[in-house]
Amino acid sequence: MAKDLPVSPLKVELPPLPPVKGVRLGVAAAGLRYQGRPDVMMMEFAPGTTVAGVFTSNKCPGAPVDWCRTALKGEAARALVVNAGNANVFTGRAGVETVEATAAAAAALVGSTPTEVFLASTGVIGQVLPHEKLTAALPALHGALKENGWADAARGIMTTDTFPKAAMRKAAIHGTEVTILGIAKGSGMVAPDMATMLCFVATDAAIPAAALQSCLRQGVEASFNRTTVDSDTSTSDTVLLFATGQAGHDKVSALSGSALADFQAQLDALLLDLALQVVRDGEGAQKLVKVAVKGAVSDSSAKRIGMAIANSPLVKTAIAGEDANWGRIVMAVGKAGEPADRDRLSVAIGGTWMAREGGVVEGYDETPVVEHMKGREIDIEVDIGLGKGEATVWTCDLTHGYIDINGSYRS
Amino acid sequence: MAKDLPVSPLKVELPPLPPVKGVRLGVAAAGLRYQGRPDVMMMEFAPGTTVAGVFTSNKCPGAPVDWCRTALKGEAARALVVNAGNANVFTGRAGVETVEATAAAAAALVGSTPTEVFLASTGVIGQVLPHEKLTAALPALHGALKENGWADAARGIMTTDTFPKAAMRKAAIHGTEVTILGIAKGSGMVAPDMATMLCFVATDAAIPAAALQSCLRQGVEASFNRTTVDSDTSTSDTVLLFATGQAGHDKVSALSGSALADFQAQLDALLLDLALQVVRDGEGAQKLVKVAVKGAVSDSSAKRIGMAIANSPLVKTAIAGEDANWGRIVMAVGKAGEPADRDRLSVAIGGTWMAREGGVVEGYDETPVVEHMKGREIDIEVDIGLGKGEATVWTCDLTHGYIDINGSYRS
The missing domain is CATH 3.10.20.340 (ArgJ beta chain, C-terminal domain)
Known part of the structure; x- marks a missing residue:
């Protein structure tokens, strides 16, 4: 386990993190690897939430990445469960069982199908992630979810990170203000085509999954894919973008690019903000x-x-x-x-x-x-x-x- | 300038280095950058010496690399001049003047054309290499060349190297024994498609330049192109192989592969030996x-x-x-x-x-x-x-x- 590390001199403070309509979230200490600190983070999304995702280009991805790639085909999300300290990578059949059990447990709590549950893990590679500890922590965690949990969530997904990372932007869609809020973790094994890097963004905008995916791809290309800490590409890189559709703006069609121009610009800025926070926390970074x-x-x-x-x-x-x-x-x-x-x-x-x-x-x-x-x-x-x-x-x-x-x- | 570095724990000792018929060599202290140590090395080759070369893949090579690539077309070598401490890279017109003046001075001493003189430099990039100091040192250096100068030569080309590097092999061509002897320097900026790495090999075999080039390419591919210290590819990488033709074996035709089978095997072994010595002296290497x-x-x-x-x-x-x-x-x-x-x-x-x-x-x-x-x-x-x-x-x-x-x- 990482020793206590000095906080990066390039640290930036968490900005104000208001609620995003349609998202409730929180953290719990499941004792998966770390002791005495939260290591599981959960988000619950309102029914109707669409989802987009971009994942590592590494050819040996972790079981959670495999799971998300498949789940993404459903275009709908009701929950996200993330753990820190164990990447659930190169864990064979046991790793697959862990993601299946975790998704099933979360789905039962939020009343969805398992494939509406998204998963991410970071930490050590090659050690089995015991899903009993993880799933045992979920009911109490779910019961305590709240709208104002963003700062705790940013802290709960840290591993070798020395400061929590979050960013917020406002954008207009058809004249209505929407919120975009994201958190990220990452410090080493950070290289293009992503990083040991997790980034979860939520917005109250209502955007069809295909358009959301296009927005996310463009934003990641101009941010996380332009940053590197050490040239190593993680097996677990995951960026997920959830759109809850609670902002009440006029409908956006799947192909209506111009309606999303401001959203895209603000999403790009938010993702670059988060990507640079990750570089600022690059392992050992002084500059x-x-x-x-x-x-x-x-x-x-x-x-x-x-x-x-x-x-x-x-x-x-x-x-x-x-x-x-x-x-x-x-x-x-x-x-x-x-x-x-x-x-x-x-x-x-x-x-x-x-x-x-x-x-x-x-x-x-x-x-x-x-x-x-x-x-x-x-x-x-x-x-x-x-x-x-x-x-x-x-x-x-x-x-x-x-x-x-x-x-x-x-x- | 590099501080006094601890000698690599992976150091190997210099092997016995006998003369190679047709090669006389030596070193001098020209004070180009280092003080109180040799920093110029010269070899003179017997008339009739053929030459092969492989150079860096870096798109911003130094002036000496440009020079050698052109000189190689003549297929003949009478001298080699190498300096340590200044790479003569990114030095514009001044860099070209330095290689031209150095080649002309050496050619006058050995009685050849300038394009029969080969050049290499390593060290700092972007500082003009003053050719007056270099050419001023050559007459005395040339006057003192001797057959038993290989160990001095191995030491004279070091920069951040912590130990001198040399290897020797014997091979048979048409039943006659030939000697292959090489020296190398390199420690950092060592990556595939070579390295900040110089390697000079001489043999008393008589091999046409085209066949010699083929032997060298094969040997480099299986040695220097399979080693890396830090993934950085130098602007100065140079491997030169000189064949003086003094061993007295039966003639080798340009295409006679089988006659050179043992030579190739021994050359491969020698180049791998030298490449691994460079890795053993990789900057900071402990393993x-x-x-x-x-x-x-x-x-x-x-x-x-x-x-x-x-x-x-x-x-x-x-x-x-x-x-x-x-x-x-x-x-x-x-x-x-x-x-x-x-x-x-x-x-x-x-x-x-x-x-x-x-x-x-x-x-x-x-x-x-x-x-x-x-x-x-x-x-x-x-x-x-x-x-x-x-x-x-x-x-x-x-x-x-x-x-x-x-x-x-x-x-």
Whole structure:
């Protein structure tokens, strides 16, 4: 189990978290792994709630991910049950039994079919998650669900996280205000195409499942899929978006994109907010790093170059050492395998362009860059000089804290 | 400049290094970056020497790599000049001038054309390499070249290396014994498709350049392209193989594969020996890790899965912590993006199969695995269970030492 970790210096405080109509939630301590803290979180959704989901690209996903992928086909959700401390991954038949038993127990409590229950687990891989402890905790937990449980829920799903993560946005649909509220957890094994990262978002908007899925895919692509802590892709990554339909706005058709324009914009902002909170809590992180790439041959090429920089251990350790080592950035651009020309490449840190056209900028004064490197938020800009493709990605630095946390996680 | 680093506990001693007929070599202290130690190494080859080369896949290579790629077309070599401490990468026009001036100076000394001179540089990126200091050191260095300079040469090309690296093999061509001798440097920014890694091999065999190139490509694919320290691909990776033709064996035709069978086998062994010495000196390395993958759908799929495991920071930190965390190995298999089925996957550490068919092996006793994890050499085996593809790759663990070295390299 993780030792007591120092809180990330990049921590942000929980914002005000009002109720979302049609959602009641709460937490319980089931003693699955942690002692003396909540480790099970449950949400109940009003009848008629639609659901969308995006999951890990890892080819060895956990049993809860398999379950959610199947359940998603029903397009309807009545409950969500999440546990912390055990990922229920690589647990064979026992893992499948745990998800089936948990879904059945929750379904009985909320009066739904089991496939209207969604599940997620994070924590250690390869240890059987004893469903008896989990299901035994559910009746009392269900009995205590309330509208104002968001902050507790954000805390209840933490594992190596050092601060709880939540975000809230308001959006207008057909002139009616709707609320979008999300919580997330994640700290290590955080890489593109998600993370050991769970994110649960609820809205009181009424949106058909297909349109909701499209909104979520777009939002995840521009947020969680642009962040990396350590290049490792979890077996458990899950983002679920629930729409309870309680806000009372005019009907949204499955294909009515324009009615959802503001909702999409606010959802995008909320997901990016949560994704950056996860990076801010990256294991051992001392600095939040933004990598903006432009001038690539395409947006996707820019994203791959950005990720090569953001995943480079040499770039990340240089940042930890507050060393404006743009040579390593040049190296990372070159290793991405994307079109790049050394002699057209430019690199800036903290707004100072230090390398241009294959060499150091003449008369380059390192002073403002050295100052920038001492800060908590590091800005890297790269201009490939070949085209109009651009992308921005985020990461954190690689520090002794990462080694401390991950060299002893199970001990 | 790198601080005084503790010598890697995985160090191996230099083997006996006899002369290679047709090669004279030596080192000098030009004060390019380091003070009080040799930082320039020169070899002179007998007339008629053929040459083969393999270079970094990085799209932003250094000026010396550009030079060698062009020079290689001449198929002939008379000299090699290598410096340590400055990579001559991203140095624009000045970098090109440095390689041109260095090649011209060396060519004048050995009586060849400049394109028969090969060059390599490692060290800091983005600082101009002053060719005056380099070329000023060459006449005295050339005057002192000798046949017994291999150990000095191995030491003279080190940067963050903590021990010199060399290997020697004997092979038979048409019944005549030939010598193959190589030196290498490399420690960080070491990733597949090579490394911040230089390797220079010489043999007294007489092999046409095209056949020599084919031998070298095959050998590099099975050695340097199967090792990784930190997933970063240098801008300077260079492997050069020189054949002086002084051994006096019967002629080898350009296409005579069978005559070179033993040479190839011994060259492969020598290159793997050197590649593993580089991994043993991986920055901060405390353990040498072998990852053997079988049962993949193809050999190339097995290699990609092996590299995903070998490059996973979570796998590497777990090994540093002596934690037999096979869950992270399952994660890394899944993130490789190659065909894999969680329920057919098996994982062994130190010969003990601990995970099979989607779950922990029944009655799994961790005792021998815990013991194995305390050792210096860690064996990981993965059976994907889908086909006959297999590959073995090597890496080292990820420790505090890596962060120490790379968070302060330039300071």
